[in-house]
Amino acid sequence: MRRPTIIDVANSAGVSKSTVSLVLQGSPQVKPETRKLVHAAMKEIGYVYNRSAANLRSTGTALIGLVINDLTNPFFTEFATSLQMALGSRGYAVVMANTNEDAALQDQVVAAMLEHGVSALILSPAYGDVSNTLAAVERAGIPMMQVLRKVDDADAKVPFVAPDYAAGGREATQYLIQTGARRIAFIGGLAGAEVTQERLCGYIGTMQEHGLQPIIKTGQSSRSFGYDAAVDLFKEHPDCDAALCFNDLVAFGMINACHAAQVRIGADFQIIGFDDIKEASECWPALSTVHCGVPEFGERVADTVLSWLQDAETPAQLTRTPTRLVLRQTTKSV
Incomplete structure (x- = not known):
């Protein structure tokens, strides 16, 4: 599906391309009524303003978005740390957000990440309705992976990787x-x-x-x-x-x-x-x-996302990584 452009916004709002640009830049020259009209057109056609794209191209830096459902849980924190280190060693910066199991907050942070030009999104989704999040990423046309847990709505669309x-x-x-x-x-x-x-x-x-x-x-x-x-x-x-x-x-x-x-x-x-x-x-x-x-899992997710971005290798729809039982003092010996 083709991503909407600034020209599409202008045609939908019935204004010029330069007017839309001024609205996106927050220029005080635009009348409030016109600004509302342009924002309504953007929402209607699904236009996402990539605020950082030009700067990213000039600096050679790429951003990866990481949205986690609960960073207070050490399991997710350890994953986020290993993923960030793996991506950082390959020259990618990670923009991270915690949703605290709030699907509405998830919609907000994903929209902000898309606006600021993330090249890909890695999501451990919050419980609840995630249809808005999925639709926004689809409109943006960037790679997205679900990790550690998934939602039914995305089964046929978004690659998922988790331990077995x-x-x-x-x-x-x-x-x-x-x-x-x-x-x-x-x-x-x-x-x-x-x-x-x-x-x-x-x-x-x-x-x-x-x-x-x-x-x-x-x-x-x-x-x-x-x-x-x-x-x-x-x-x-x-x-x-x-x-x-x-x-x-x-x-x-x-x-x-x-x-x-x-x-x-x-x-x-x-x-x-x-x-x-x-x-x-x-x-x-x-x-x-x-x-x-978890550390190896984070590195694997990083490799998968970068292969998708750099080499157009679309990951499998479902990937399960191995688990193993570690025996310590809270169990008996066989």
Whole structure:
């Protein structure tokens, strides 16, 4: 689809090209009524003003937009850092924004990045309606990738790359069963979210294969939820002997609850996290977890985006990277 031009805006608004240019430059010479008319035409035809394109061409610098749903989560922060370092080493600057799971804010920051001339966009989307974001990027005609999580609307349009969460869930659950655990719970992750379903399906499938009954408590992916879920779990299912957590933060909360209840972690109750953020190896006891290879993942995404930009190599619609179980002190040995 052809990107709208400044001439298209002028024709739609019924003004001259020079008038549109003055509006884009914020010139006080343009009457307020004319300015409103031009902005309305821009919105109607989907014109995106590339404020930085000329400067980028003259300096030889290129910008990559990175929009993350939750930079307060160390998993996403570690990914963003590894991606930024990989792109920076190749001469690309990264413009980064945190949406805090706000789809409306996501629309705003993506629009601003497009206006300021990003060459490509990497998106870990917020939950909610992302149709405006996808439409804006499509109009801009730049490469876009979804990473770590995806939204259904973009399945057929936007390449997606993420760790193989289902395989990680299977391996972790299988290991707990091999150690003798039989009442294994899955804790955390928003109900209905695709990334939750992916991590859940490996757990549920493995439990069913062994004739075991799943115990599922979904919710926020936080320490506080992990703590509260563990307290409830010990009351409702006193025979529960292990938990696979949606992420490491939930697992940290469960560890704290075990300390408070004087439950022997690794002996009486086993815990496996998911993601293998840096803190997982530094907490006490050290957390067994599903390693998603975040640093390597960031480098891979950088390579994929730059191959798309520089060599016109369109990435596969779906790419899954390997996971592996890392055993530490919160689980038994087989």
